[in-house]
Amino acid sequence: MRIFDRSLRHKIPLWGGALIVASAVAVSGAQMVRAYADLKRDTINSSEGLGHTLAKTLFPALLHDDAWRAFELIRAPFHEGRPEQPLEARAIFVVDADLRVLVSSAPRAMPLLAPLDTLGADYPQLATGLRLGNRDATATYEFADSGFLHVTIPVAEDGARVGTLVITHSKDAFLPRFFSIALGGAGMGALVLAILLPINWYWGRRMAEPLVELAKGMGDLGKGQPAELPASLYAYRDELGQLYEAYRDAARGLREKAALEQEMLQSERLAAVGRLAAGIAHEVNNPLGGMLMALDNLKQRGRMDPAVAKTAALLERGLQQVAETVGALLVEARVVSRPLTRHDLDDVHTLLEPQAVKKQVGFDWQIRVPEQVGIPAGFVRQILINLLLNAVHATESGGRIRVEAGTGEGRLLLCVANTGAPLPEAVREHLFEPFVSGREGGHGLGLWVTYQTVTQLGGQIAADWRDGEVRFTVSLPLEGDAA
């Protein structure tokens, strides 16, 4: 990954840090250059001051050829036993018109009458400089690649020059002081860095974090699952804040669109199921009419065995229920239904009893309804059978199924409870949708049909798990005040 492709999370603190370090180095560097220049200027100034004083006192001594007096004067600025100070001269000496040493602070290195050219170091260059230069004025000589700085002052009075005073400074002597200044500067720089770098890091993170989150969110936007970015991530109204607002708007739009699509898909699926069911109902309805007609004929013939008559009645009510169920699916065909009687509930009991016995599940049947209830019998039978079939399937052997039916406040209340395991969360959420089955082999239409039926009757159905029971409760409004 190229450096410029790196995350802003790194780039902002890095660039900021680099800029701060560069500034600190540049400022410190400039300070050091300035300090060095000042040091040099100070040296030259103090040197010239010392030189002028010395020249004044040296003049009579040199004029009278009092070499020892001149030597004592010239040696005075040197403090014996003290380490060399930056502003103190390394050597002070006087040369005559022929550039020979008249007196020097270091006679061993610069013996009396020695020509300046023979003194080594950069003195030959100085000799050339002095020969060419104006020796009646103060001057400063500094040669390339030389560690020395020379200040020359004429030893003269009333235009009579007896010699030229040379004060030589070693630039090495600046270094300790320069280093101490530089060290101080570096310390200040480090302090500034120590303060600014964490601030920069914090600021960089603050700047980068929302941008990074936004970029991530924008990436997800394309995939259709935009993350919710909390408003607290960036609470300001600047350009970045506006970007955030725009992102949130876009994300909200996308989520609404996705929900709408989901809903449409659901509706389409339901419509398809409806058409299928209508087709099946139509096919079932024709033979059903024939069967009901046959039963009617049988009844009109009269004088039937009572057992046969009971079975025929049972058959008729069952077929009637089928006709009503199918009729419900056939939106266009309105089937005239009869009101619910206690017999209908007994029928359901009779129909389901064998299955319960087979599964070794006990029935607890508590019916407290009037002889006749103003509600279509077929729908109630269908609802009850569906719920009971589910309950029988869901209850393990030895369990119990409790059925309660009652009326009150103008409603028929049904409750089917079984001691089975609670419904899994995933199943419960989509319990009343088609093709959702809680058990293997189920087609998942039972509860959906039940739900559609209840809804059609203007009632409510709910499922919950309480006191070790899975409980389905249905509440249906009664027609008129037949109750």
Add this chain to the structure above:
Amino acid sequence: MTPIALPAGNRRRRQILQAIGAGLAAAAWPAARGATDPAASRTLRIGLTPAFVHDQHSLMADWRRYLESRLGTNVEFLPRNSYRETMDLLHQGRLDFAWLCDYPFLYLKDLVRLLAVPLNQGRPYYRSYLIVGAENARPTGMADLKGAVFAYSDPYSNTGYLVPRYHVRQLGENPTTYFRKTFFTWSHRKAVEAVATGMADAAAIDSFVWDTLTRVKPELTGRTRIIDRSPEYGFPPFAAHRAVSAKDFAALQGVLLGMGRDEDGRHLLERLNLDGFVAGDRSIYDKVVTMMRAFGEY
């Protein structure tokens, strides 16, 4: 160096006396002064020169107090940095006594009388040492110093000026041109410093000053090396102005000669690096006279 000033009253009084007594003979005025001055406040003035290590101030103060207690008069030391100044003071009659180098002593001729001669290592003699820098291994004598930078101590010094010049003359050379460069340091001690620092290649030093310096400042003499020792000459003497009364002459001579006999005196002699004083004889300076004659100065 802080020159000890004359008490203001004394100076003014003397100025007045000099003004009115201009015609009086030099010999007469101390008596006149004695007549006007009570004995108790009389002051003997002694000139000191670089003939010895004269800038040991506490030693000078102790010695002065010693002399005052023994003499019963005030004593004033007048140190000067060149012989010429002390000679001028003697000429002007502003000193009663002086510790001089033998060259100025002889130069002043009748103006001064020999009072006492210090004993150096038991004898009233000293020498001139020829010294070079300790690291300068080549020269072994004056003959090797042609073209050198030479430090003289004082133009009226015997061992520091007359002796080396006489030596050069003995070599058949002209002392004025023999050296490349010469200069005066105005004291033997500074002449040693000149050689030690490299300012001069060589110098001639009073052996007594050298030996004393070796004791009190060995780090200085250690940077130099003796390459030649001259013959013995009479030690720099204590001289009395010819105007000094016989009584004062005898008094100071007695105190000086008696220093070795009491505890304080012995202690002072030890600090002066001397063994005592003797009355001495002018003949011990005959060799100096010979050298001075060679330069036409006697």
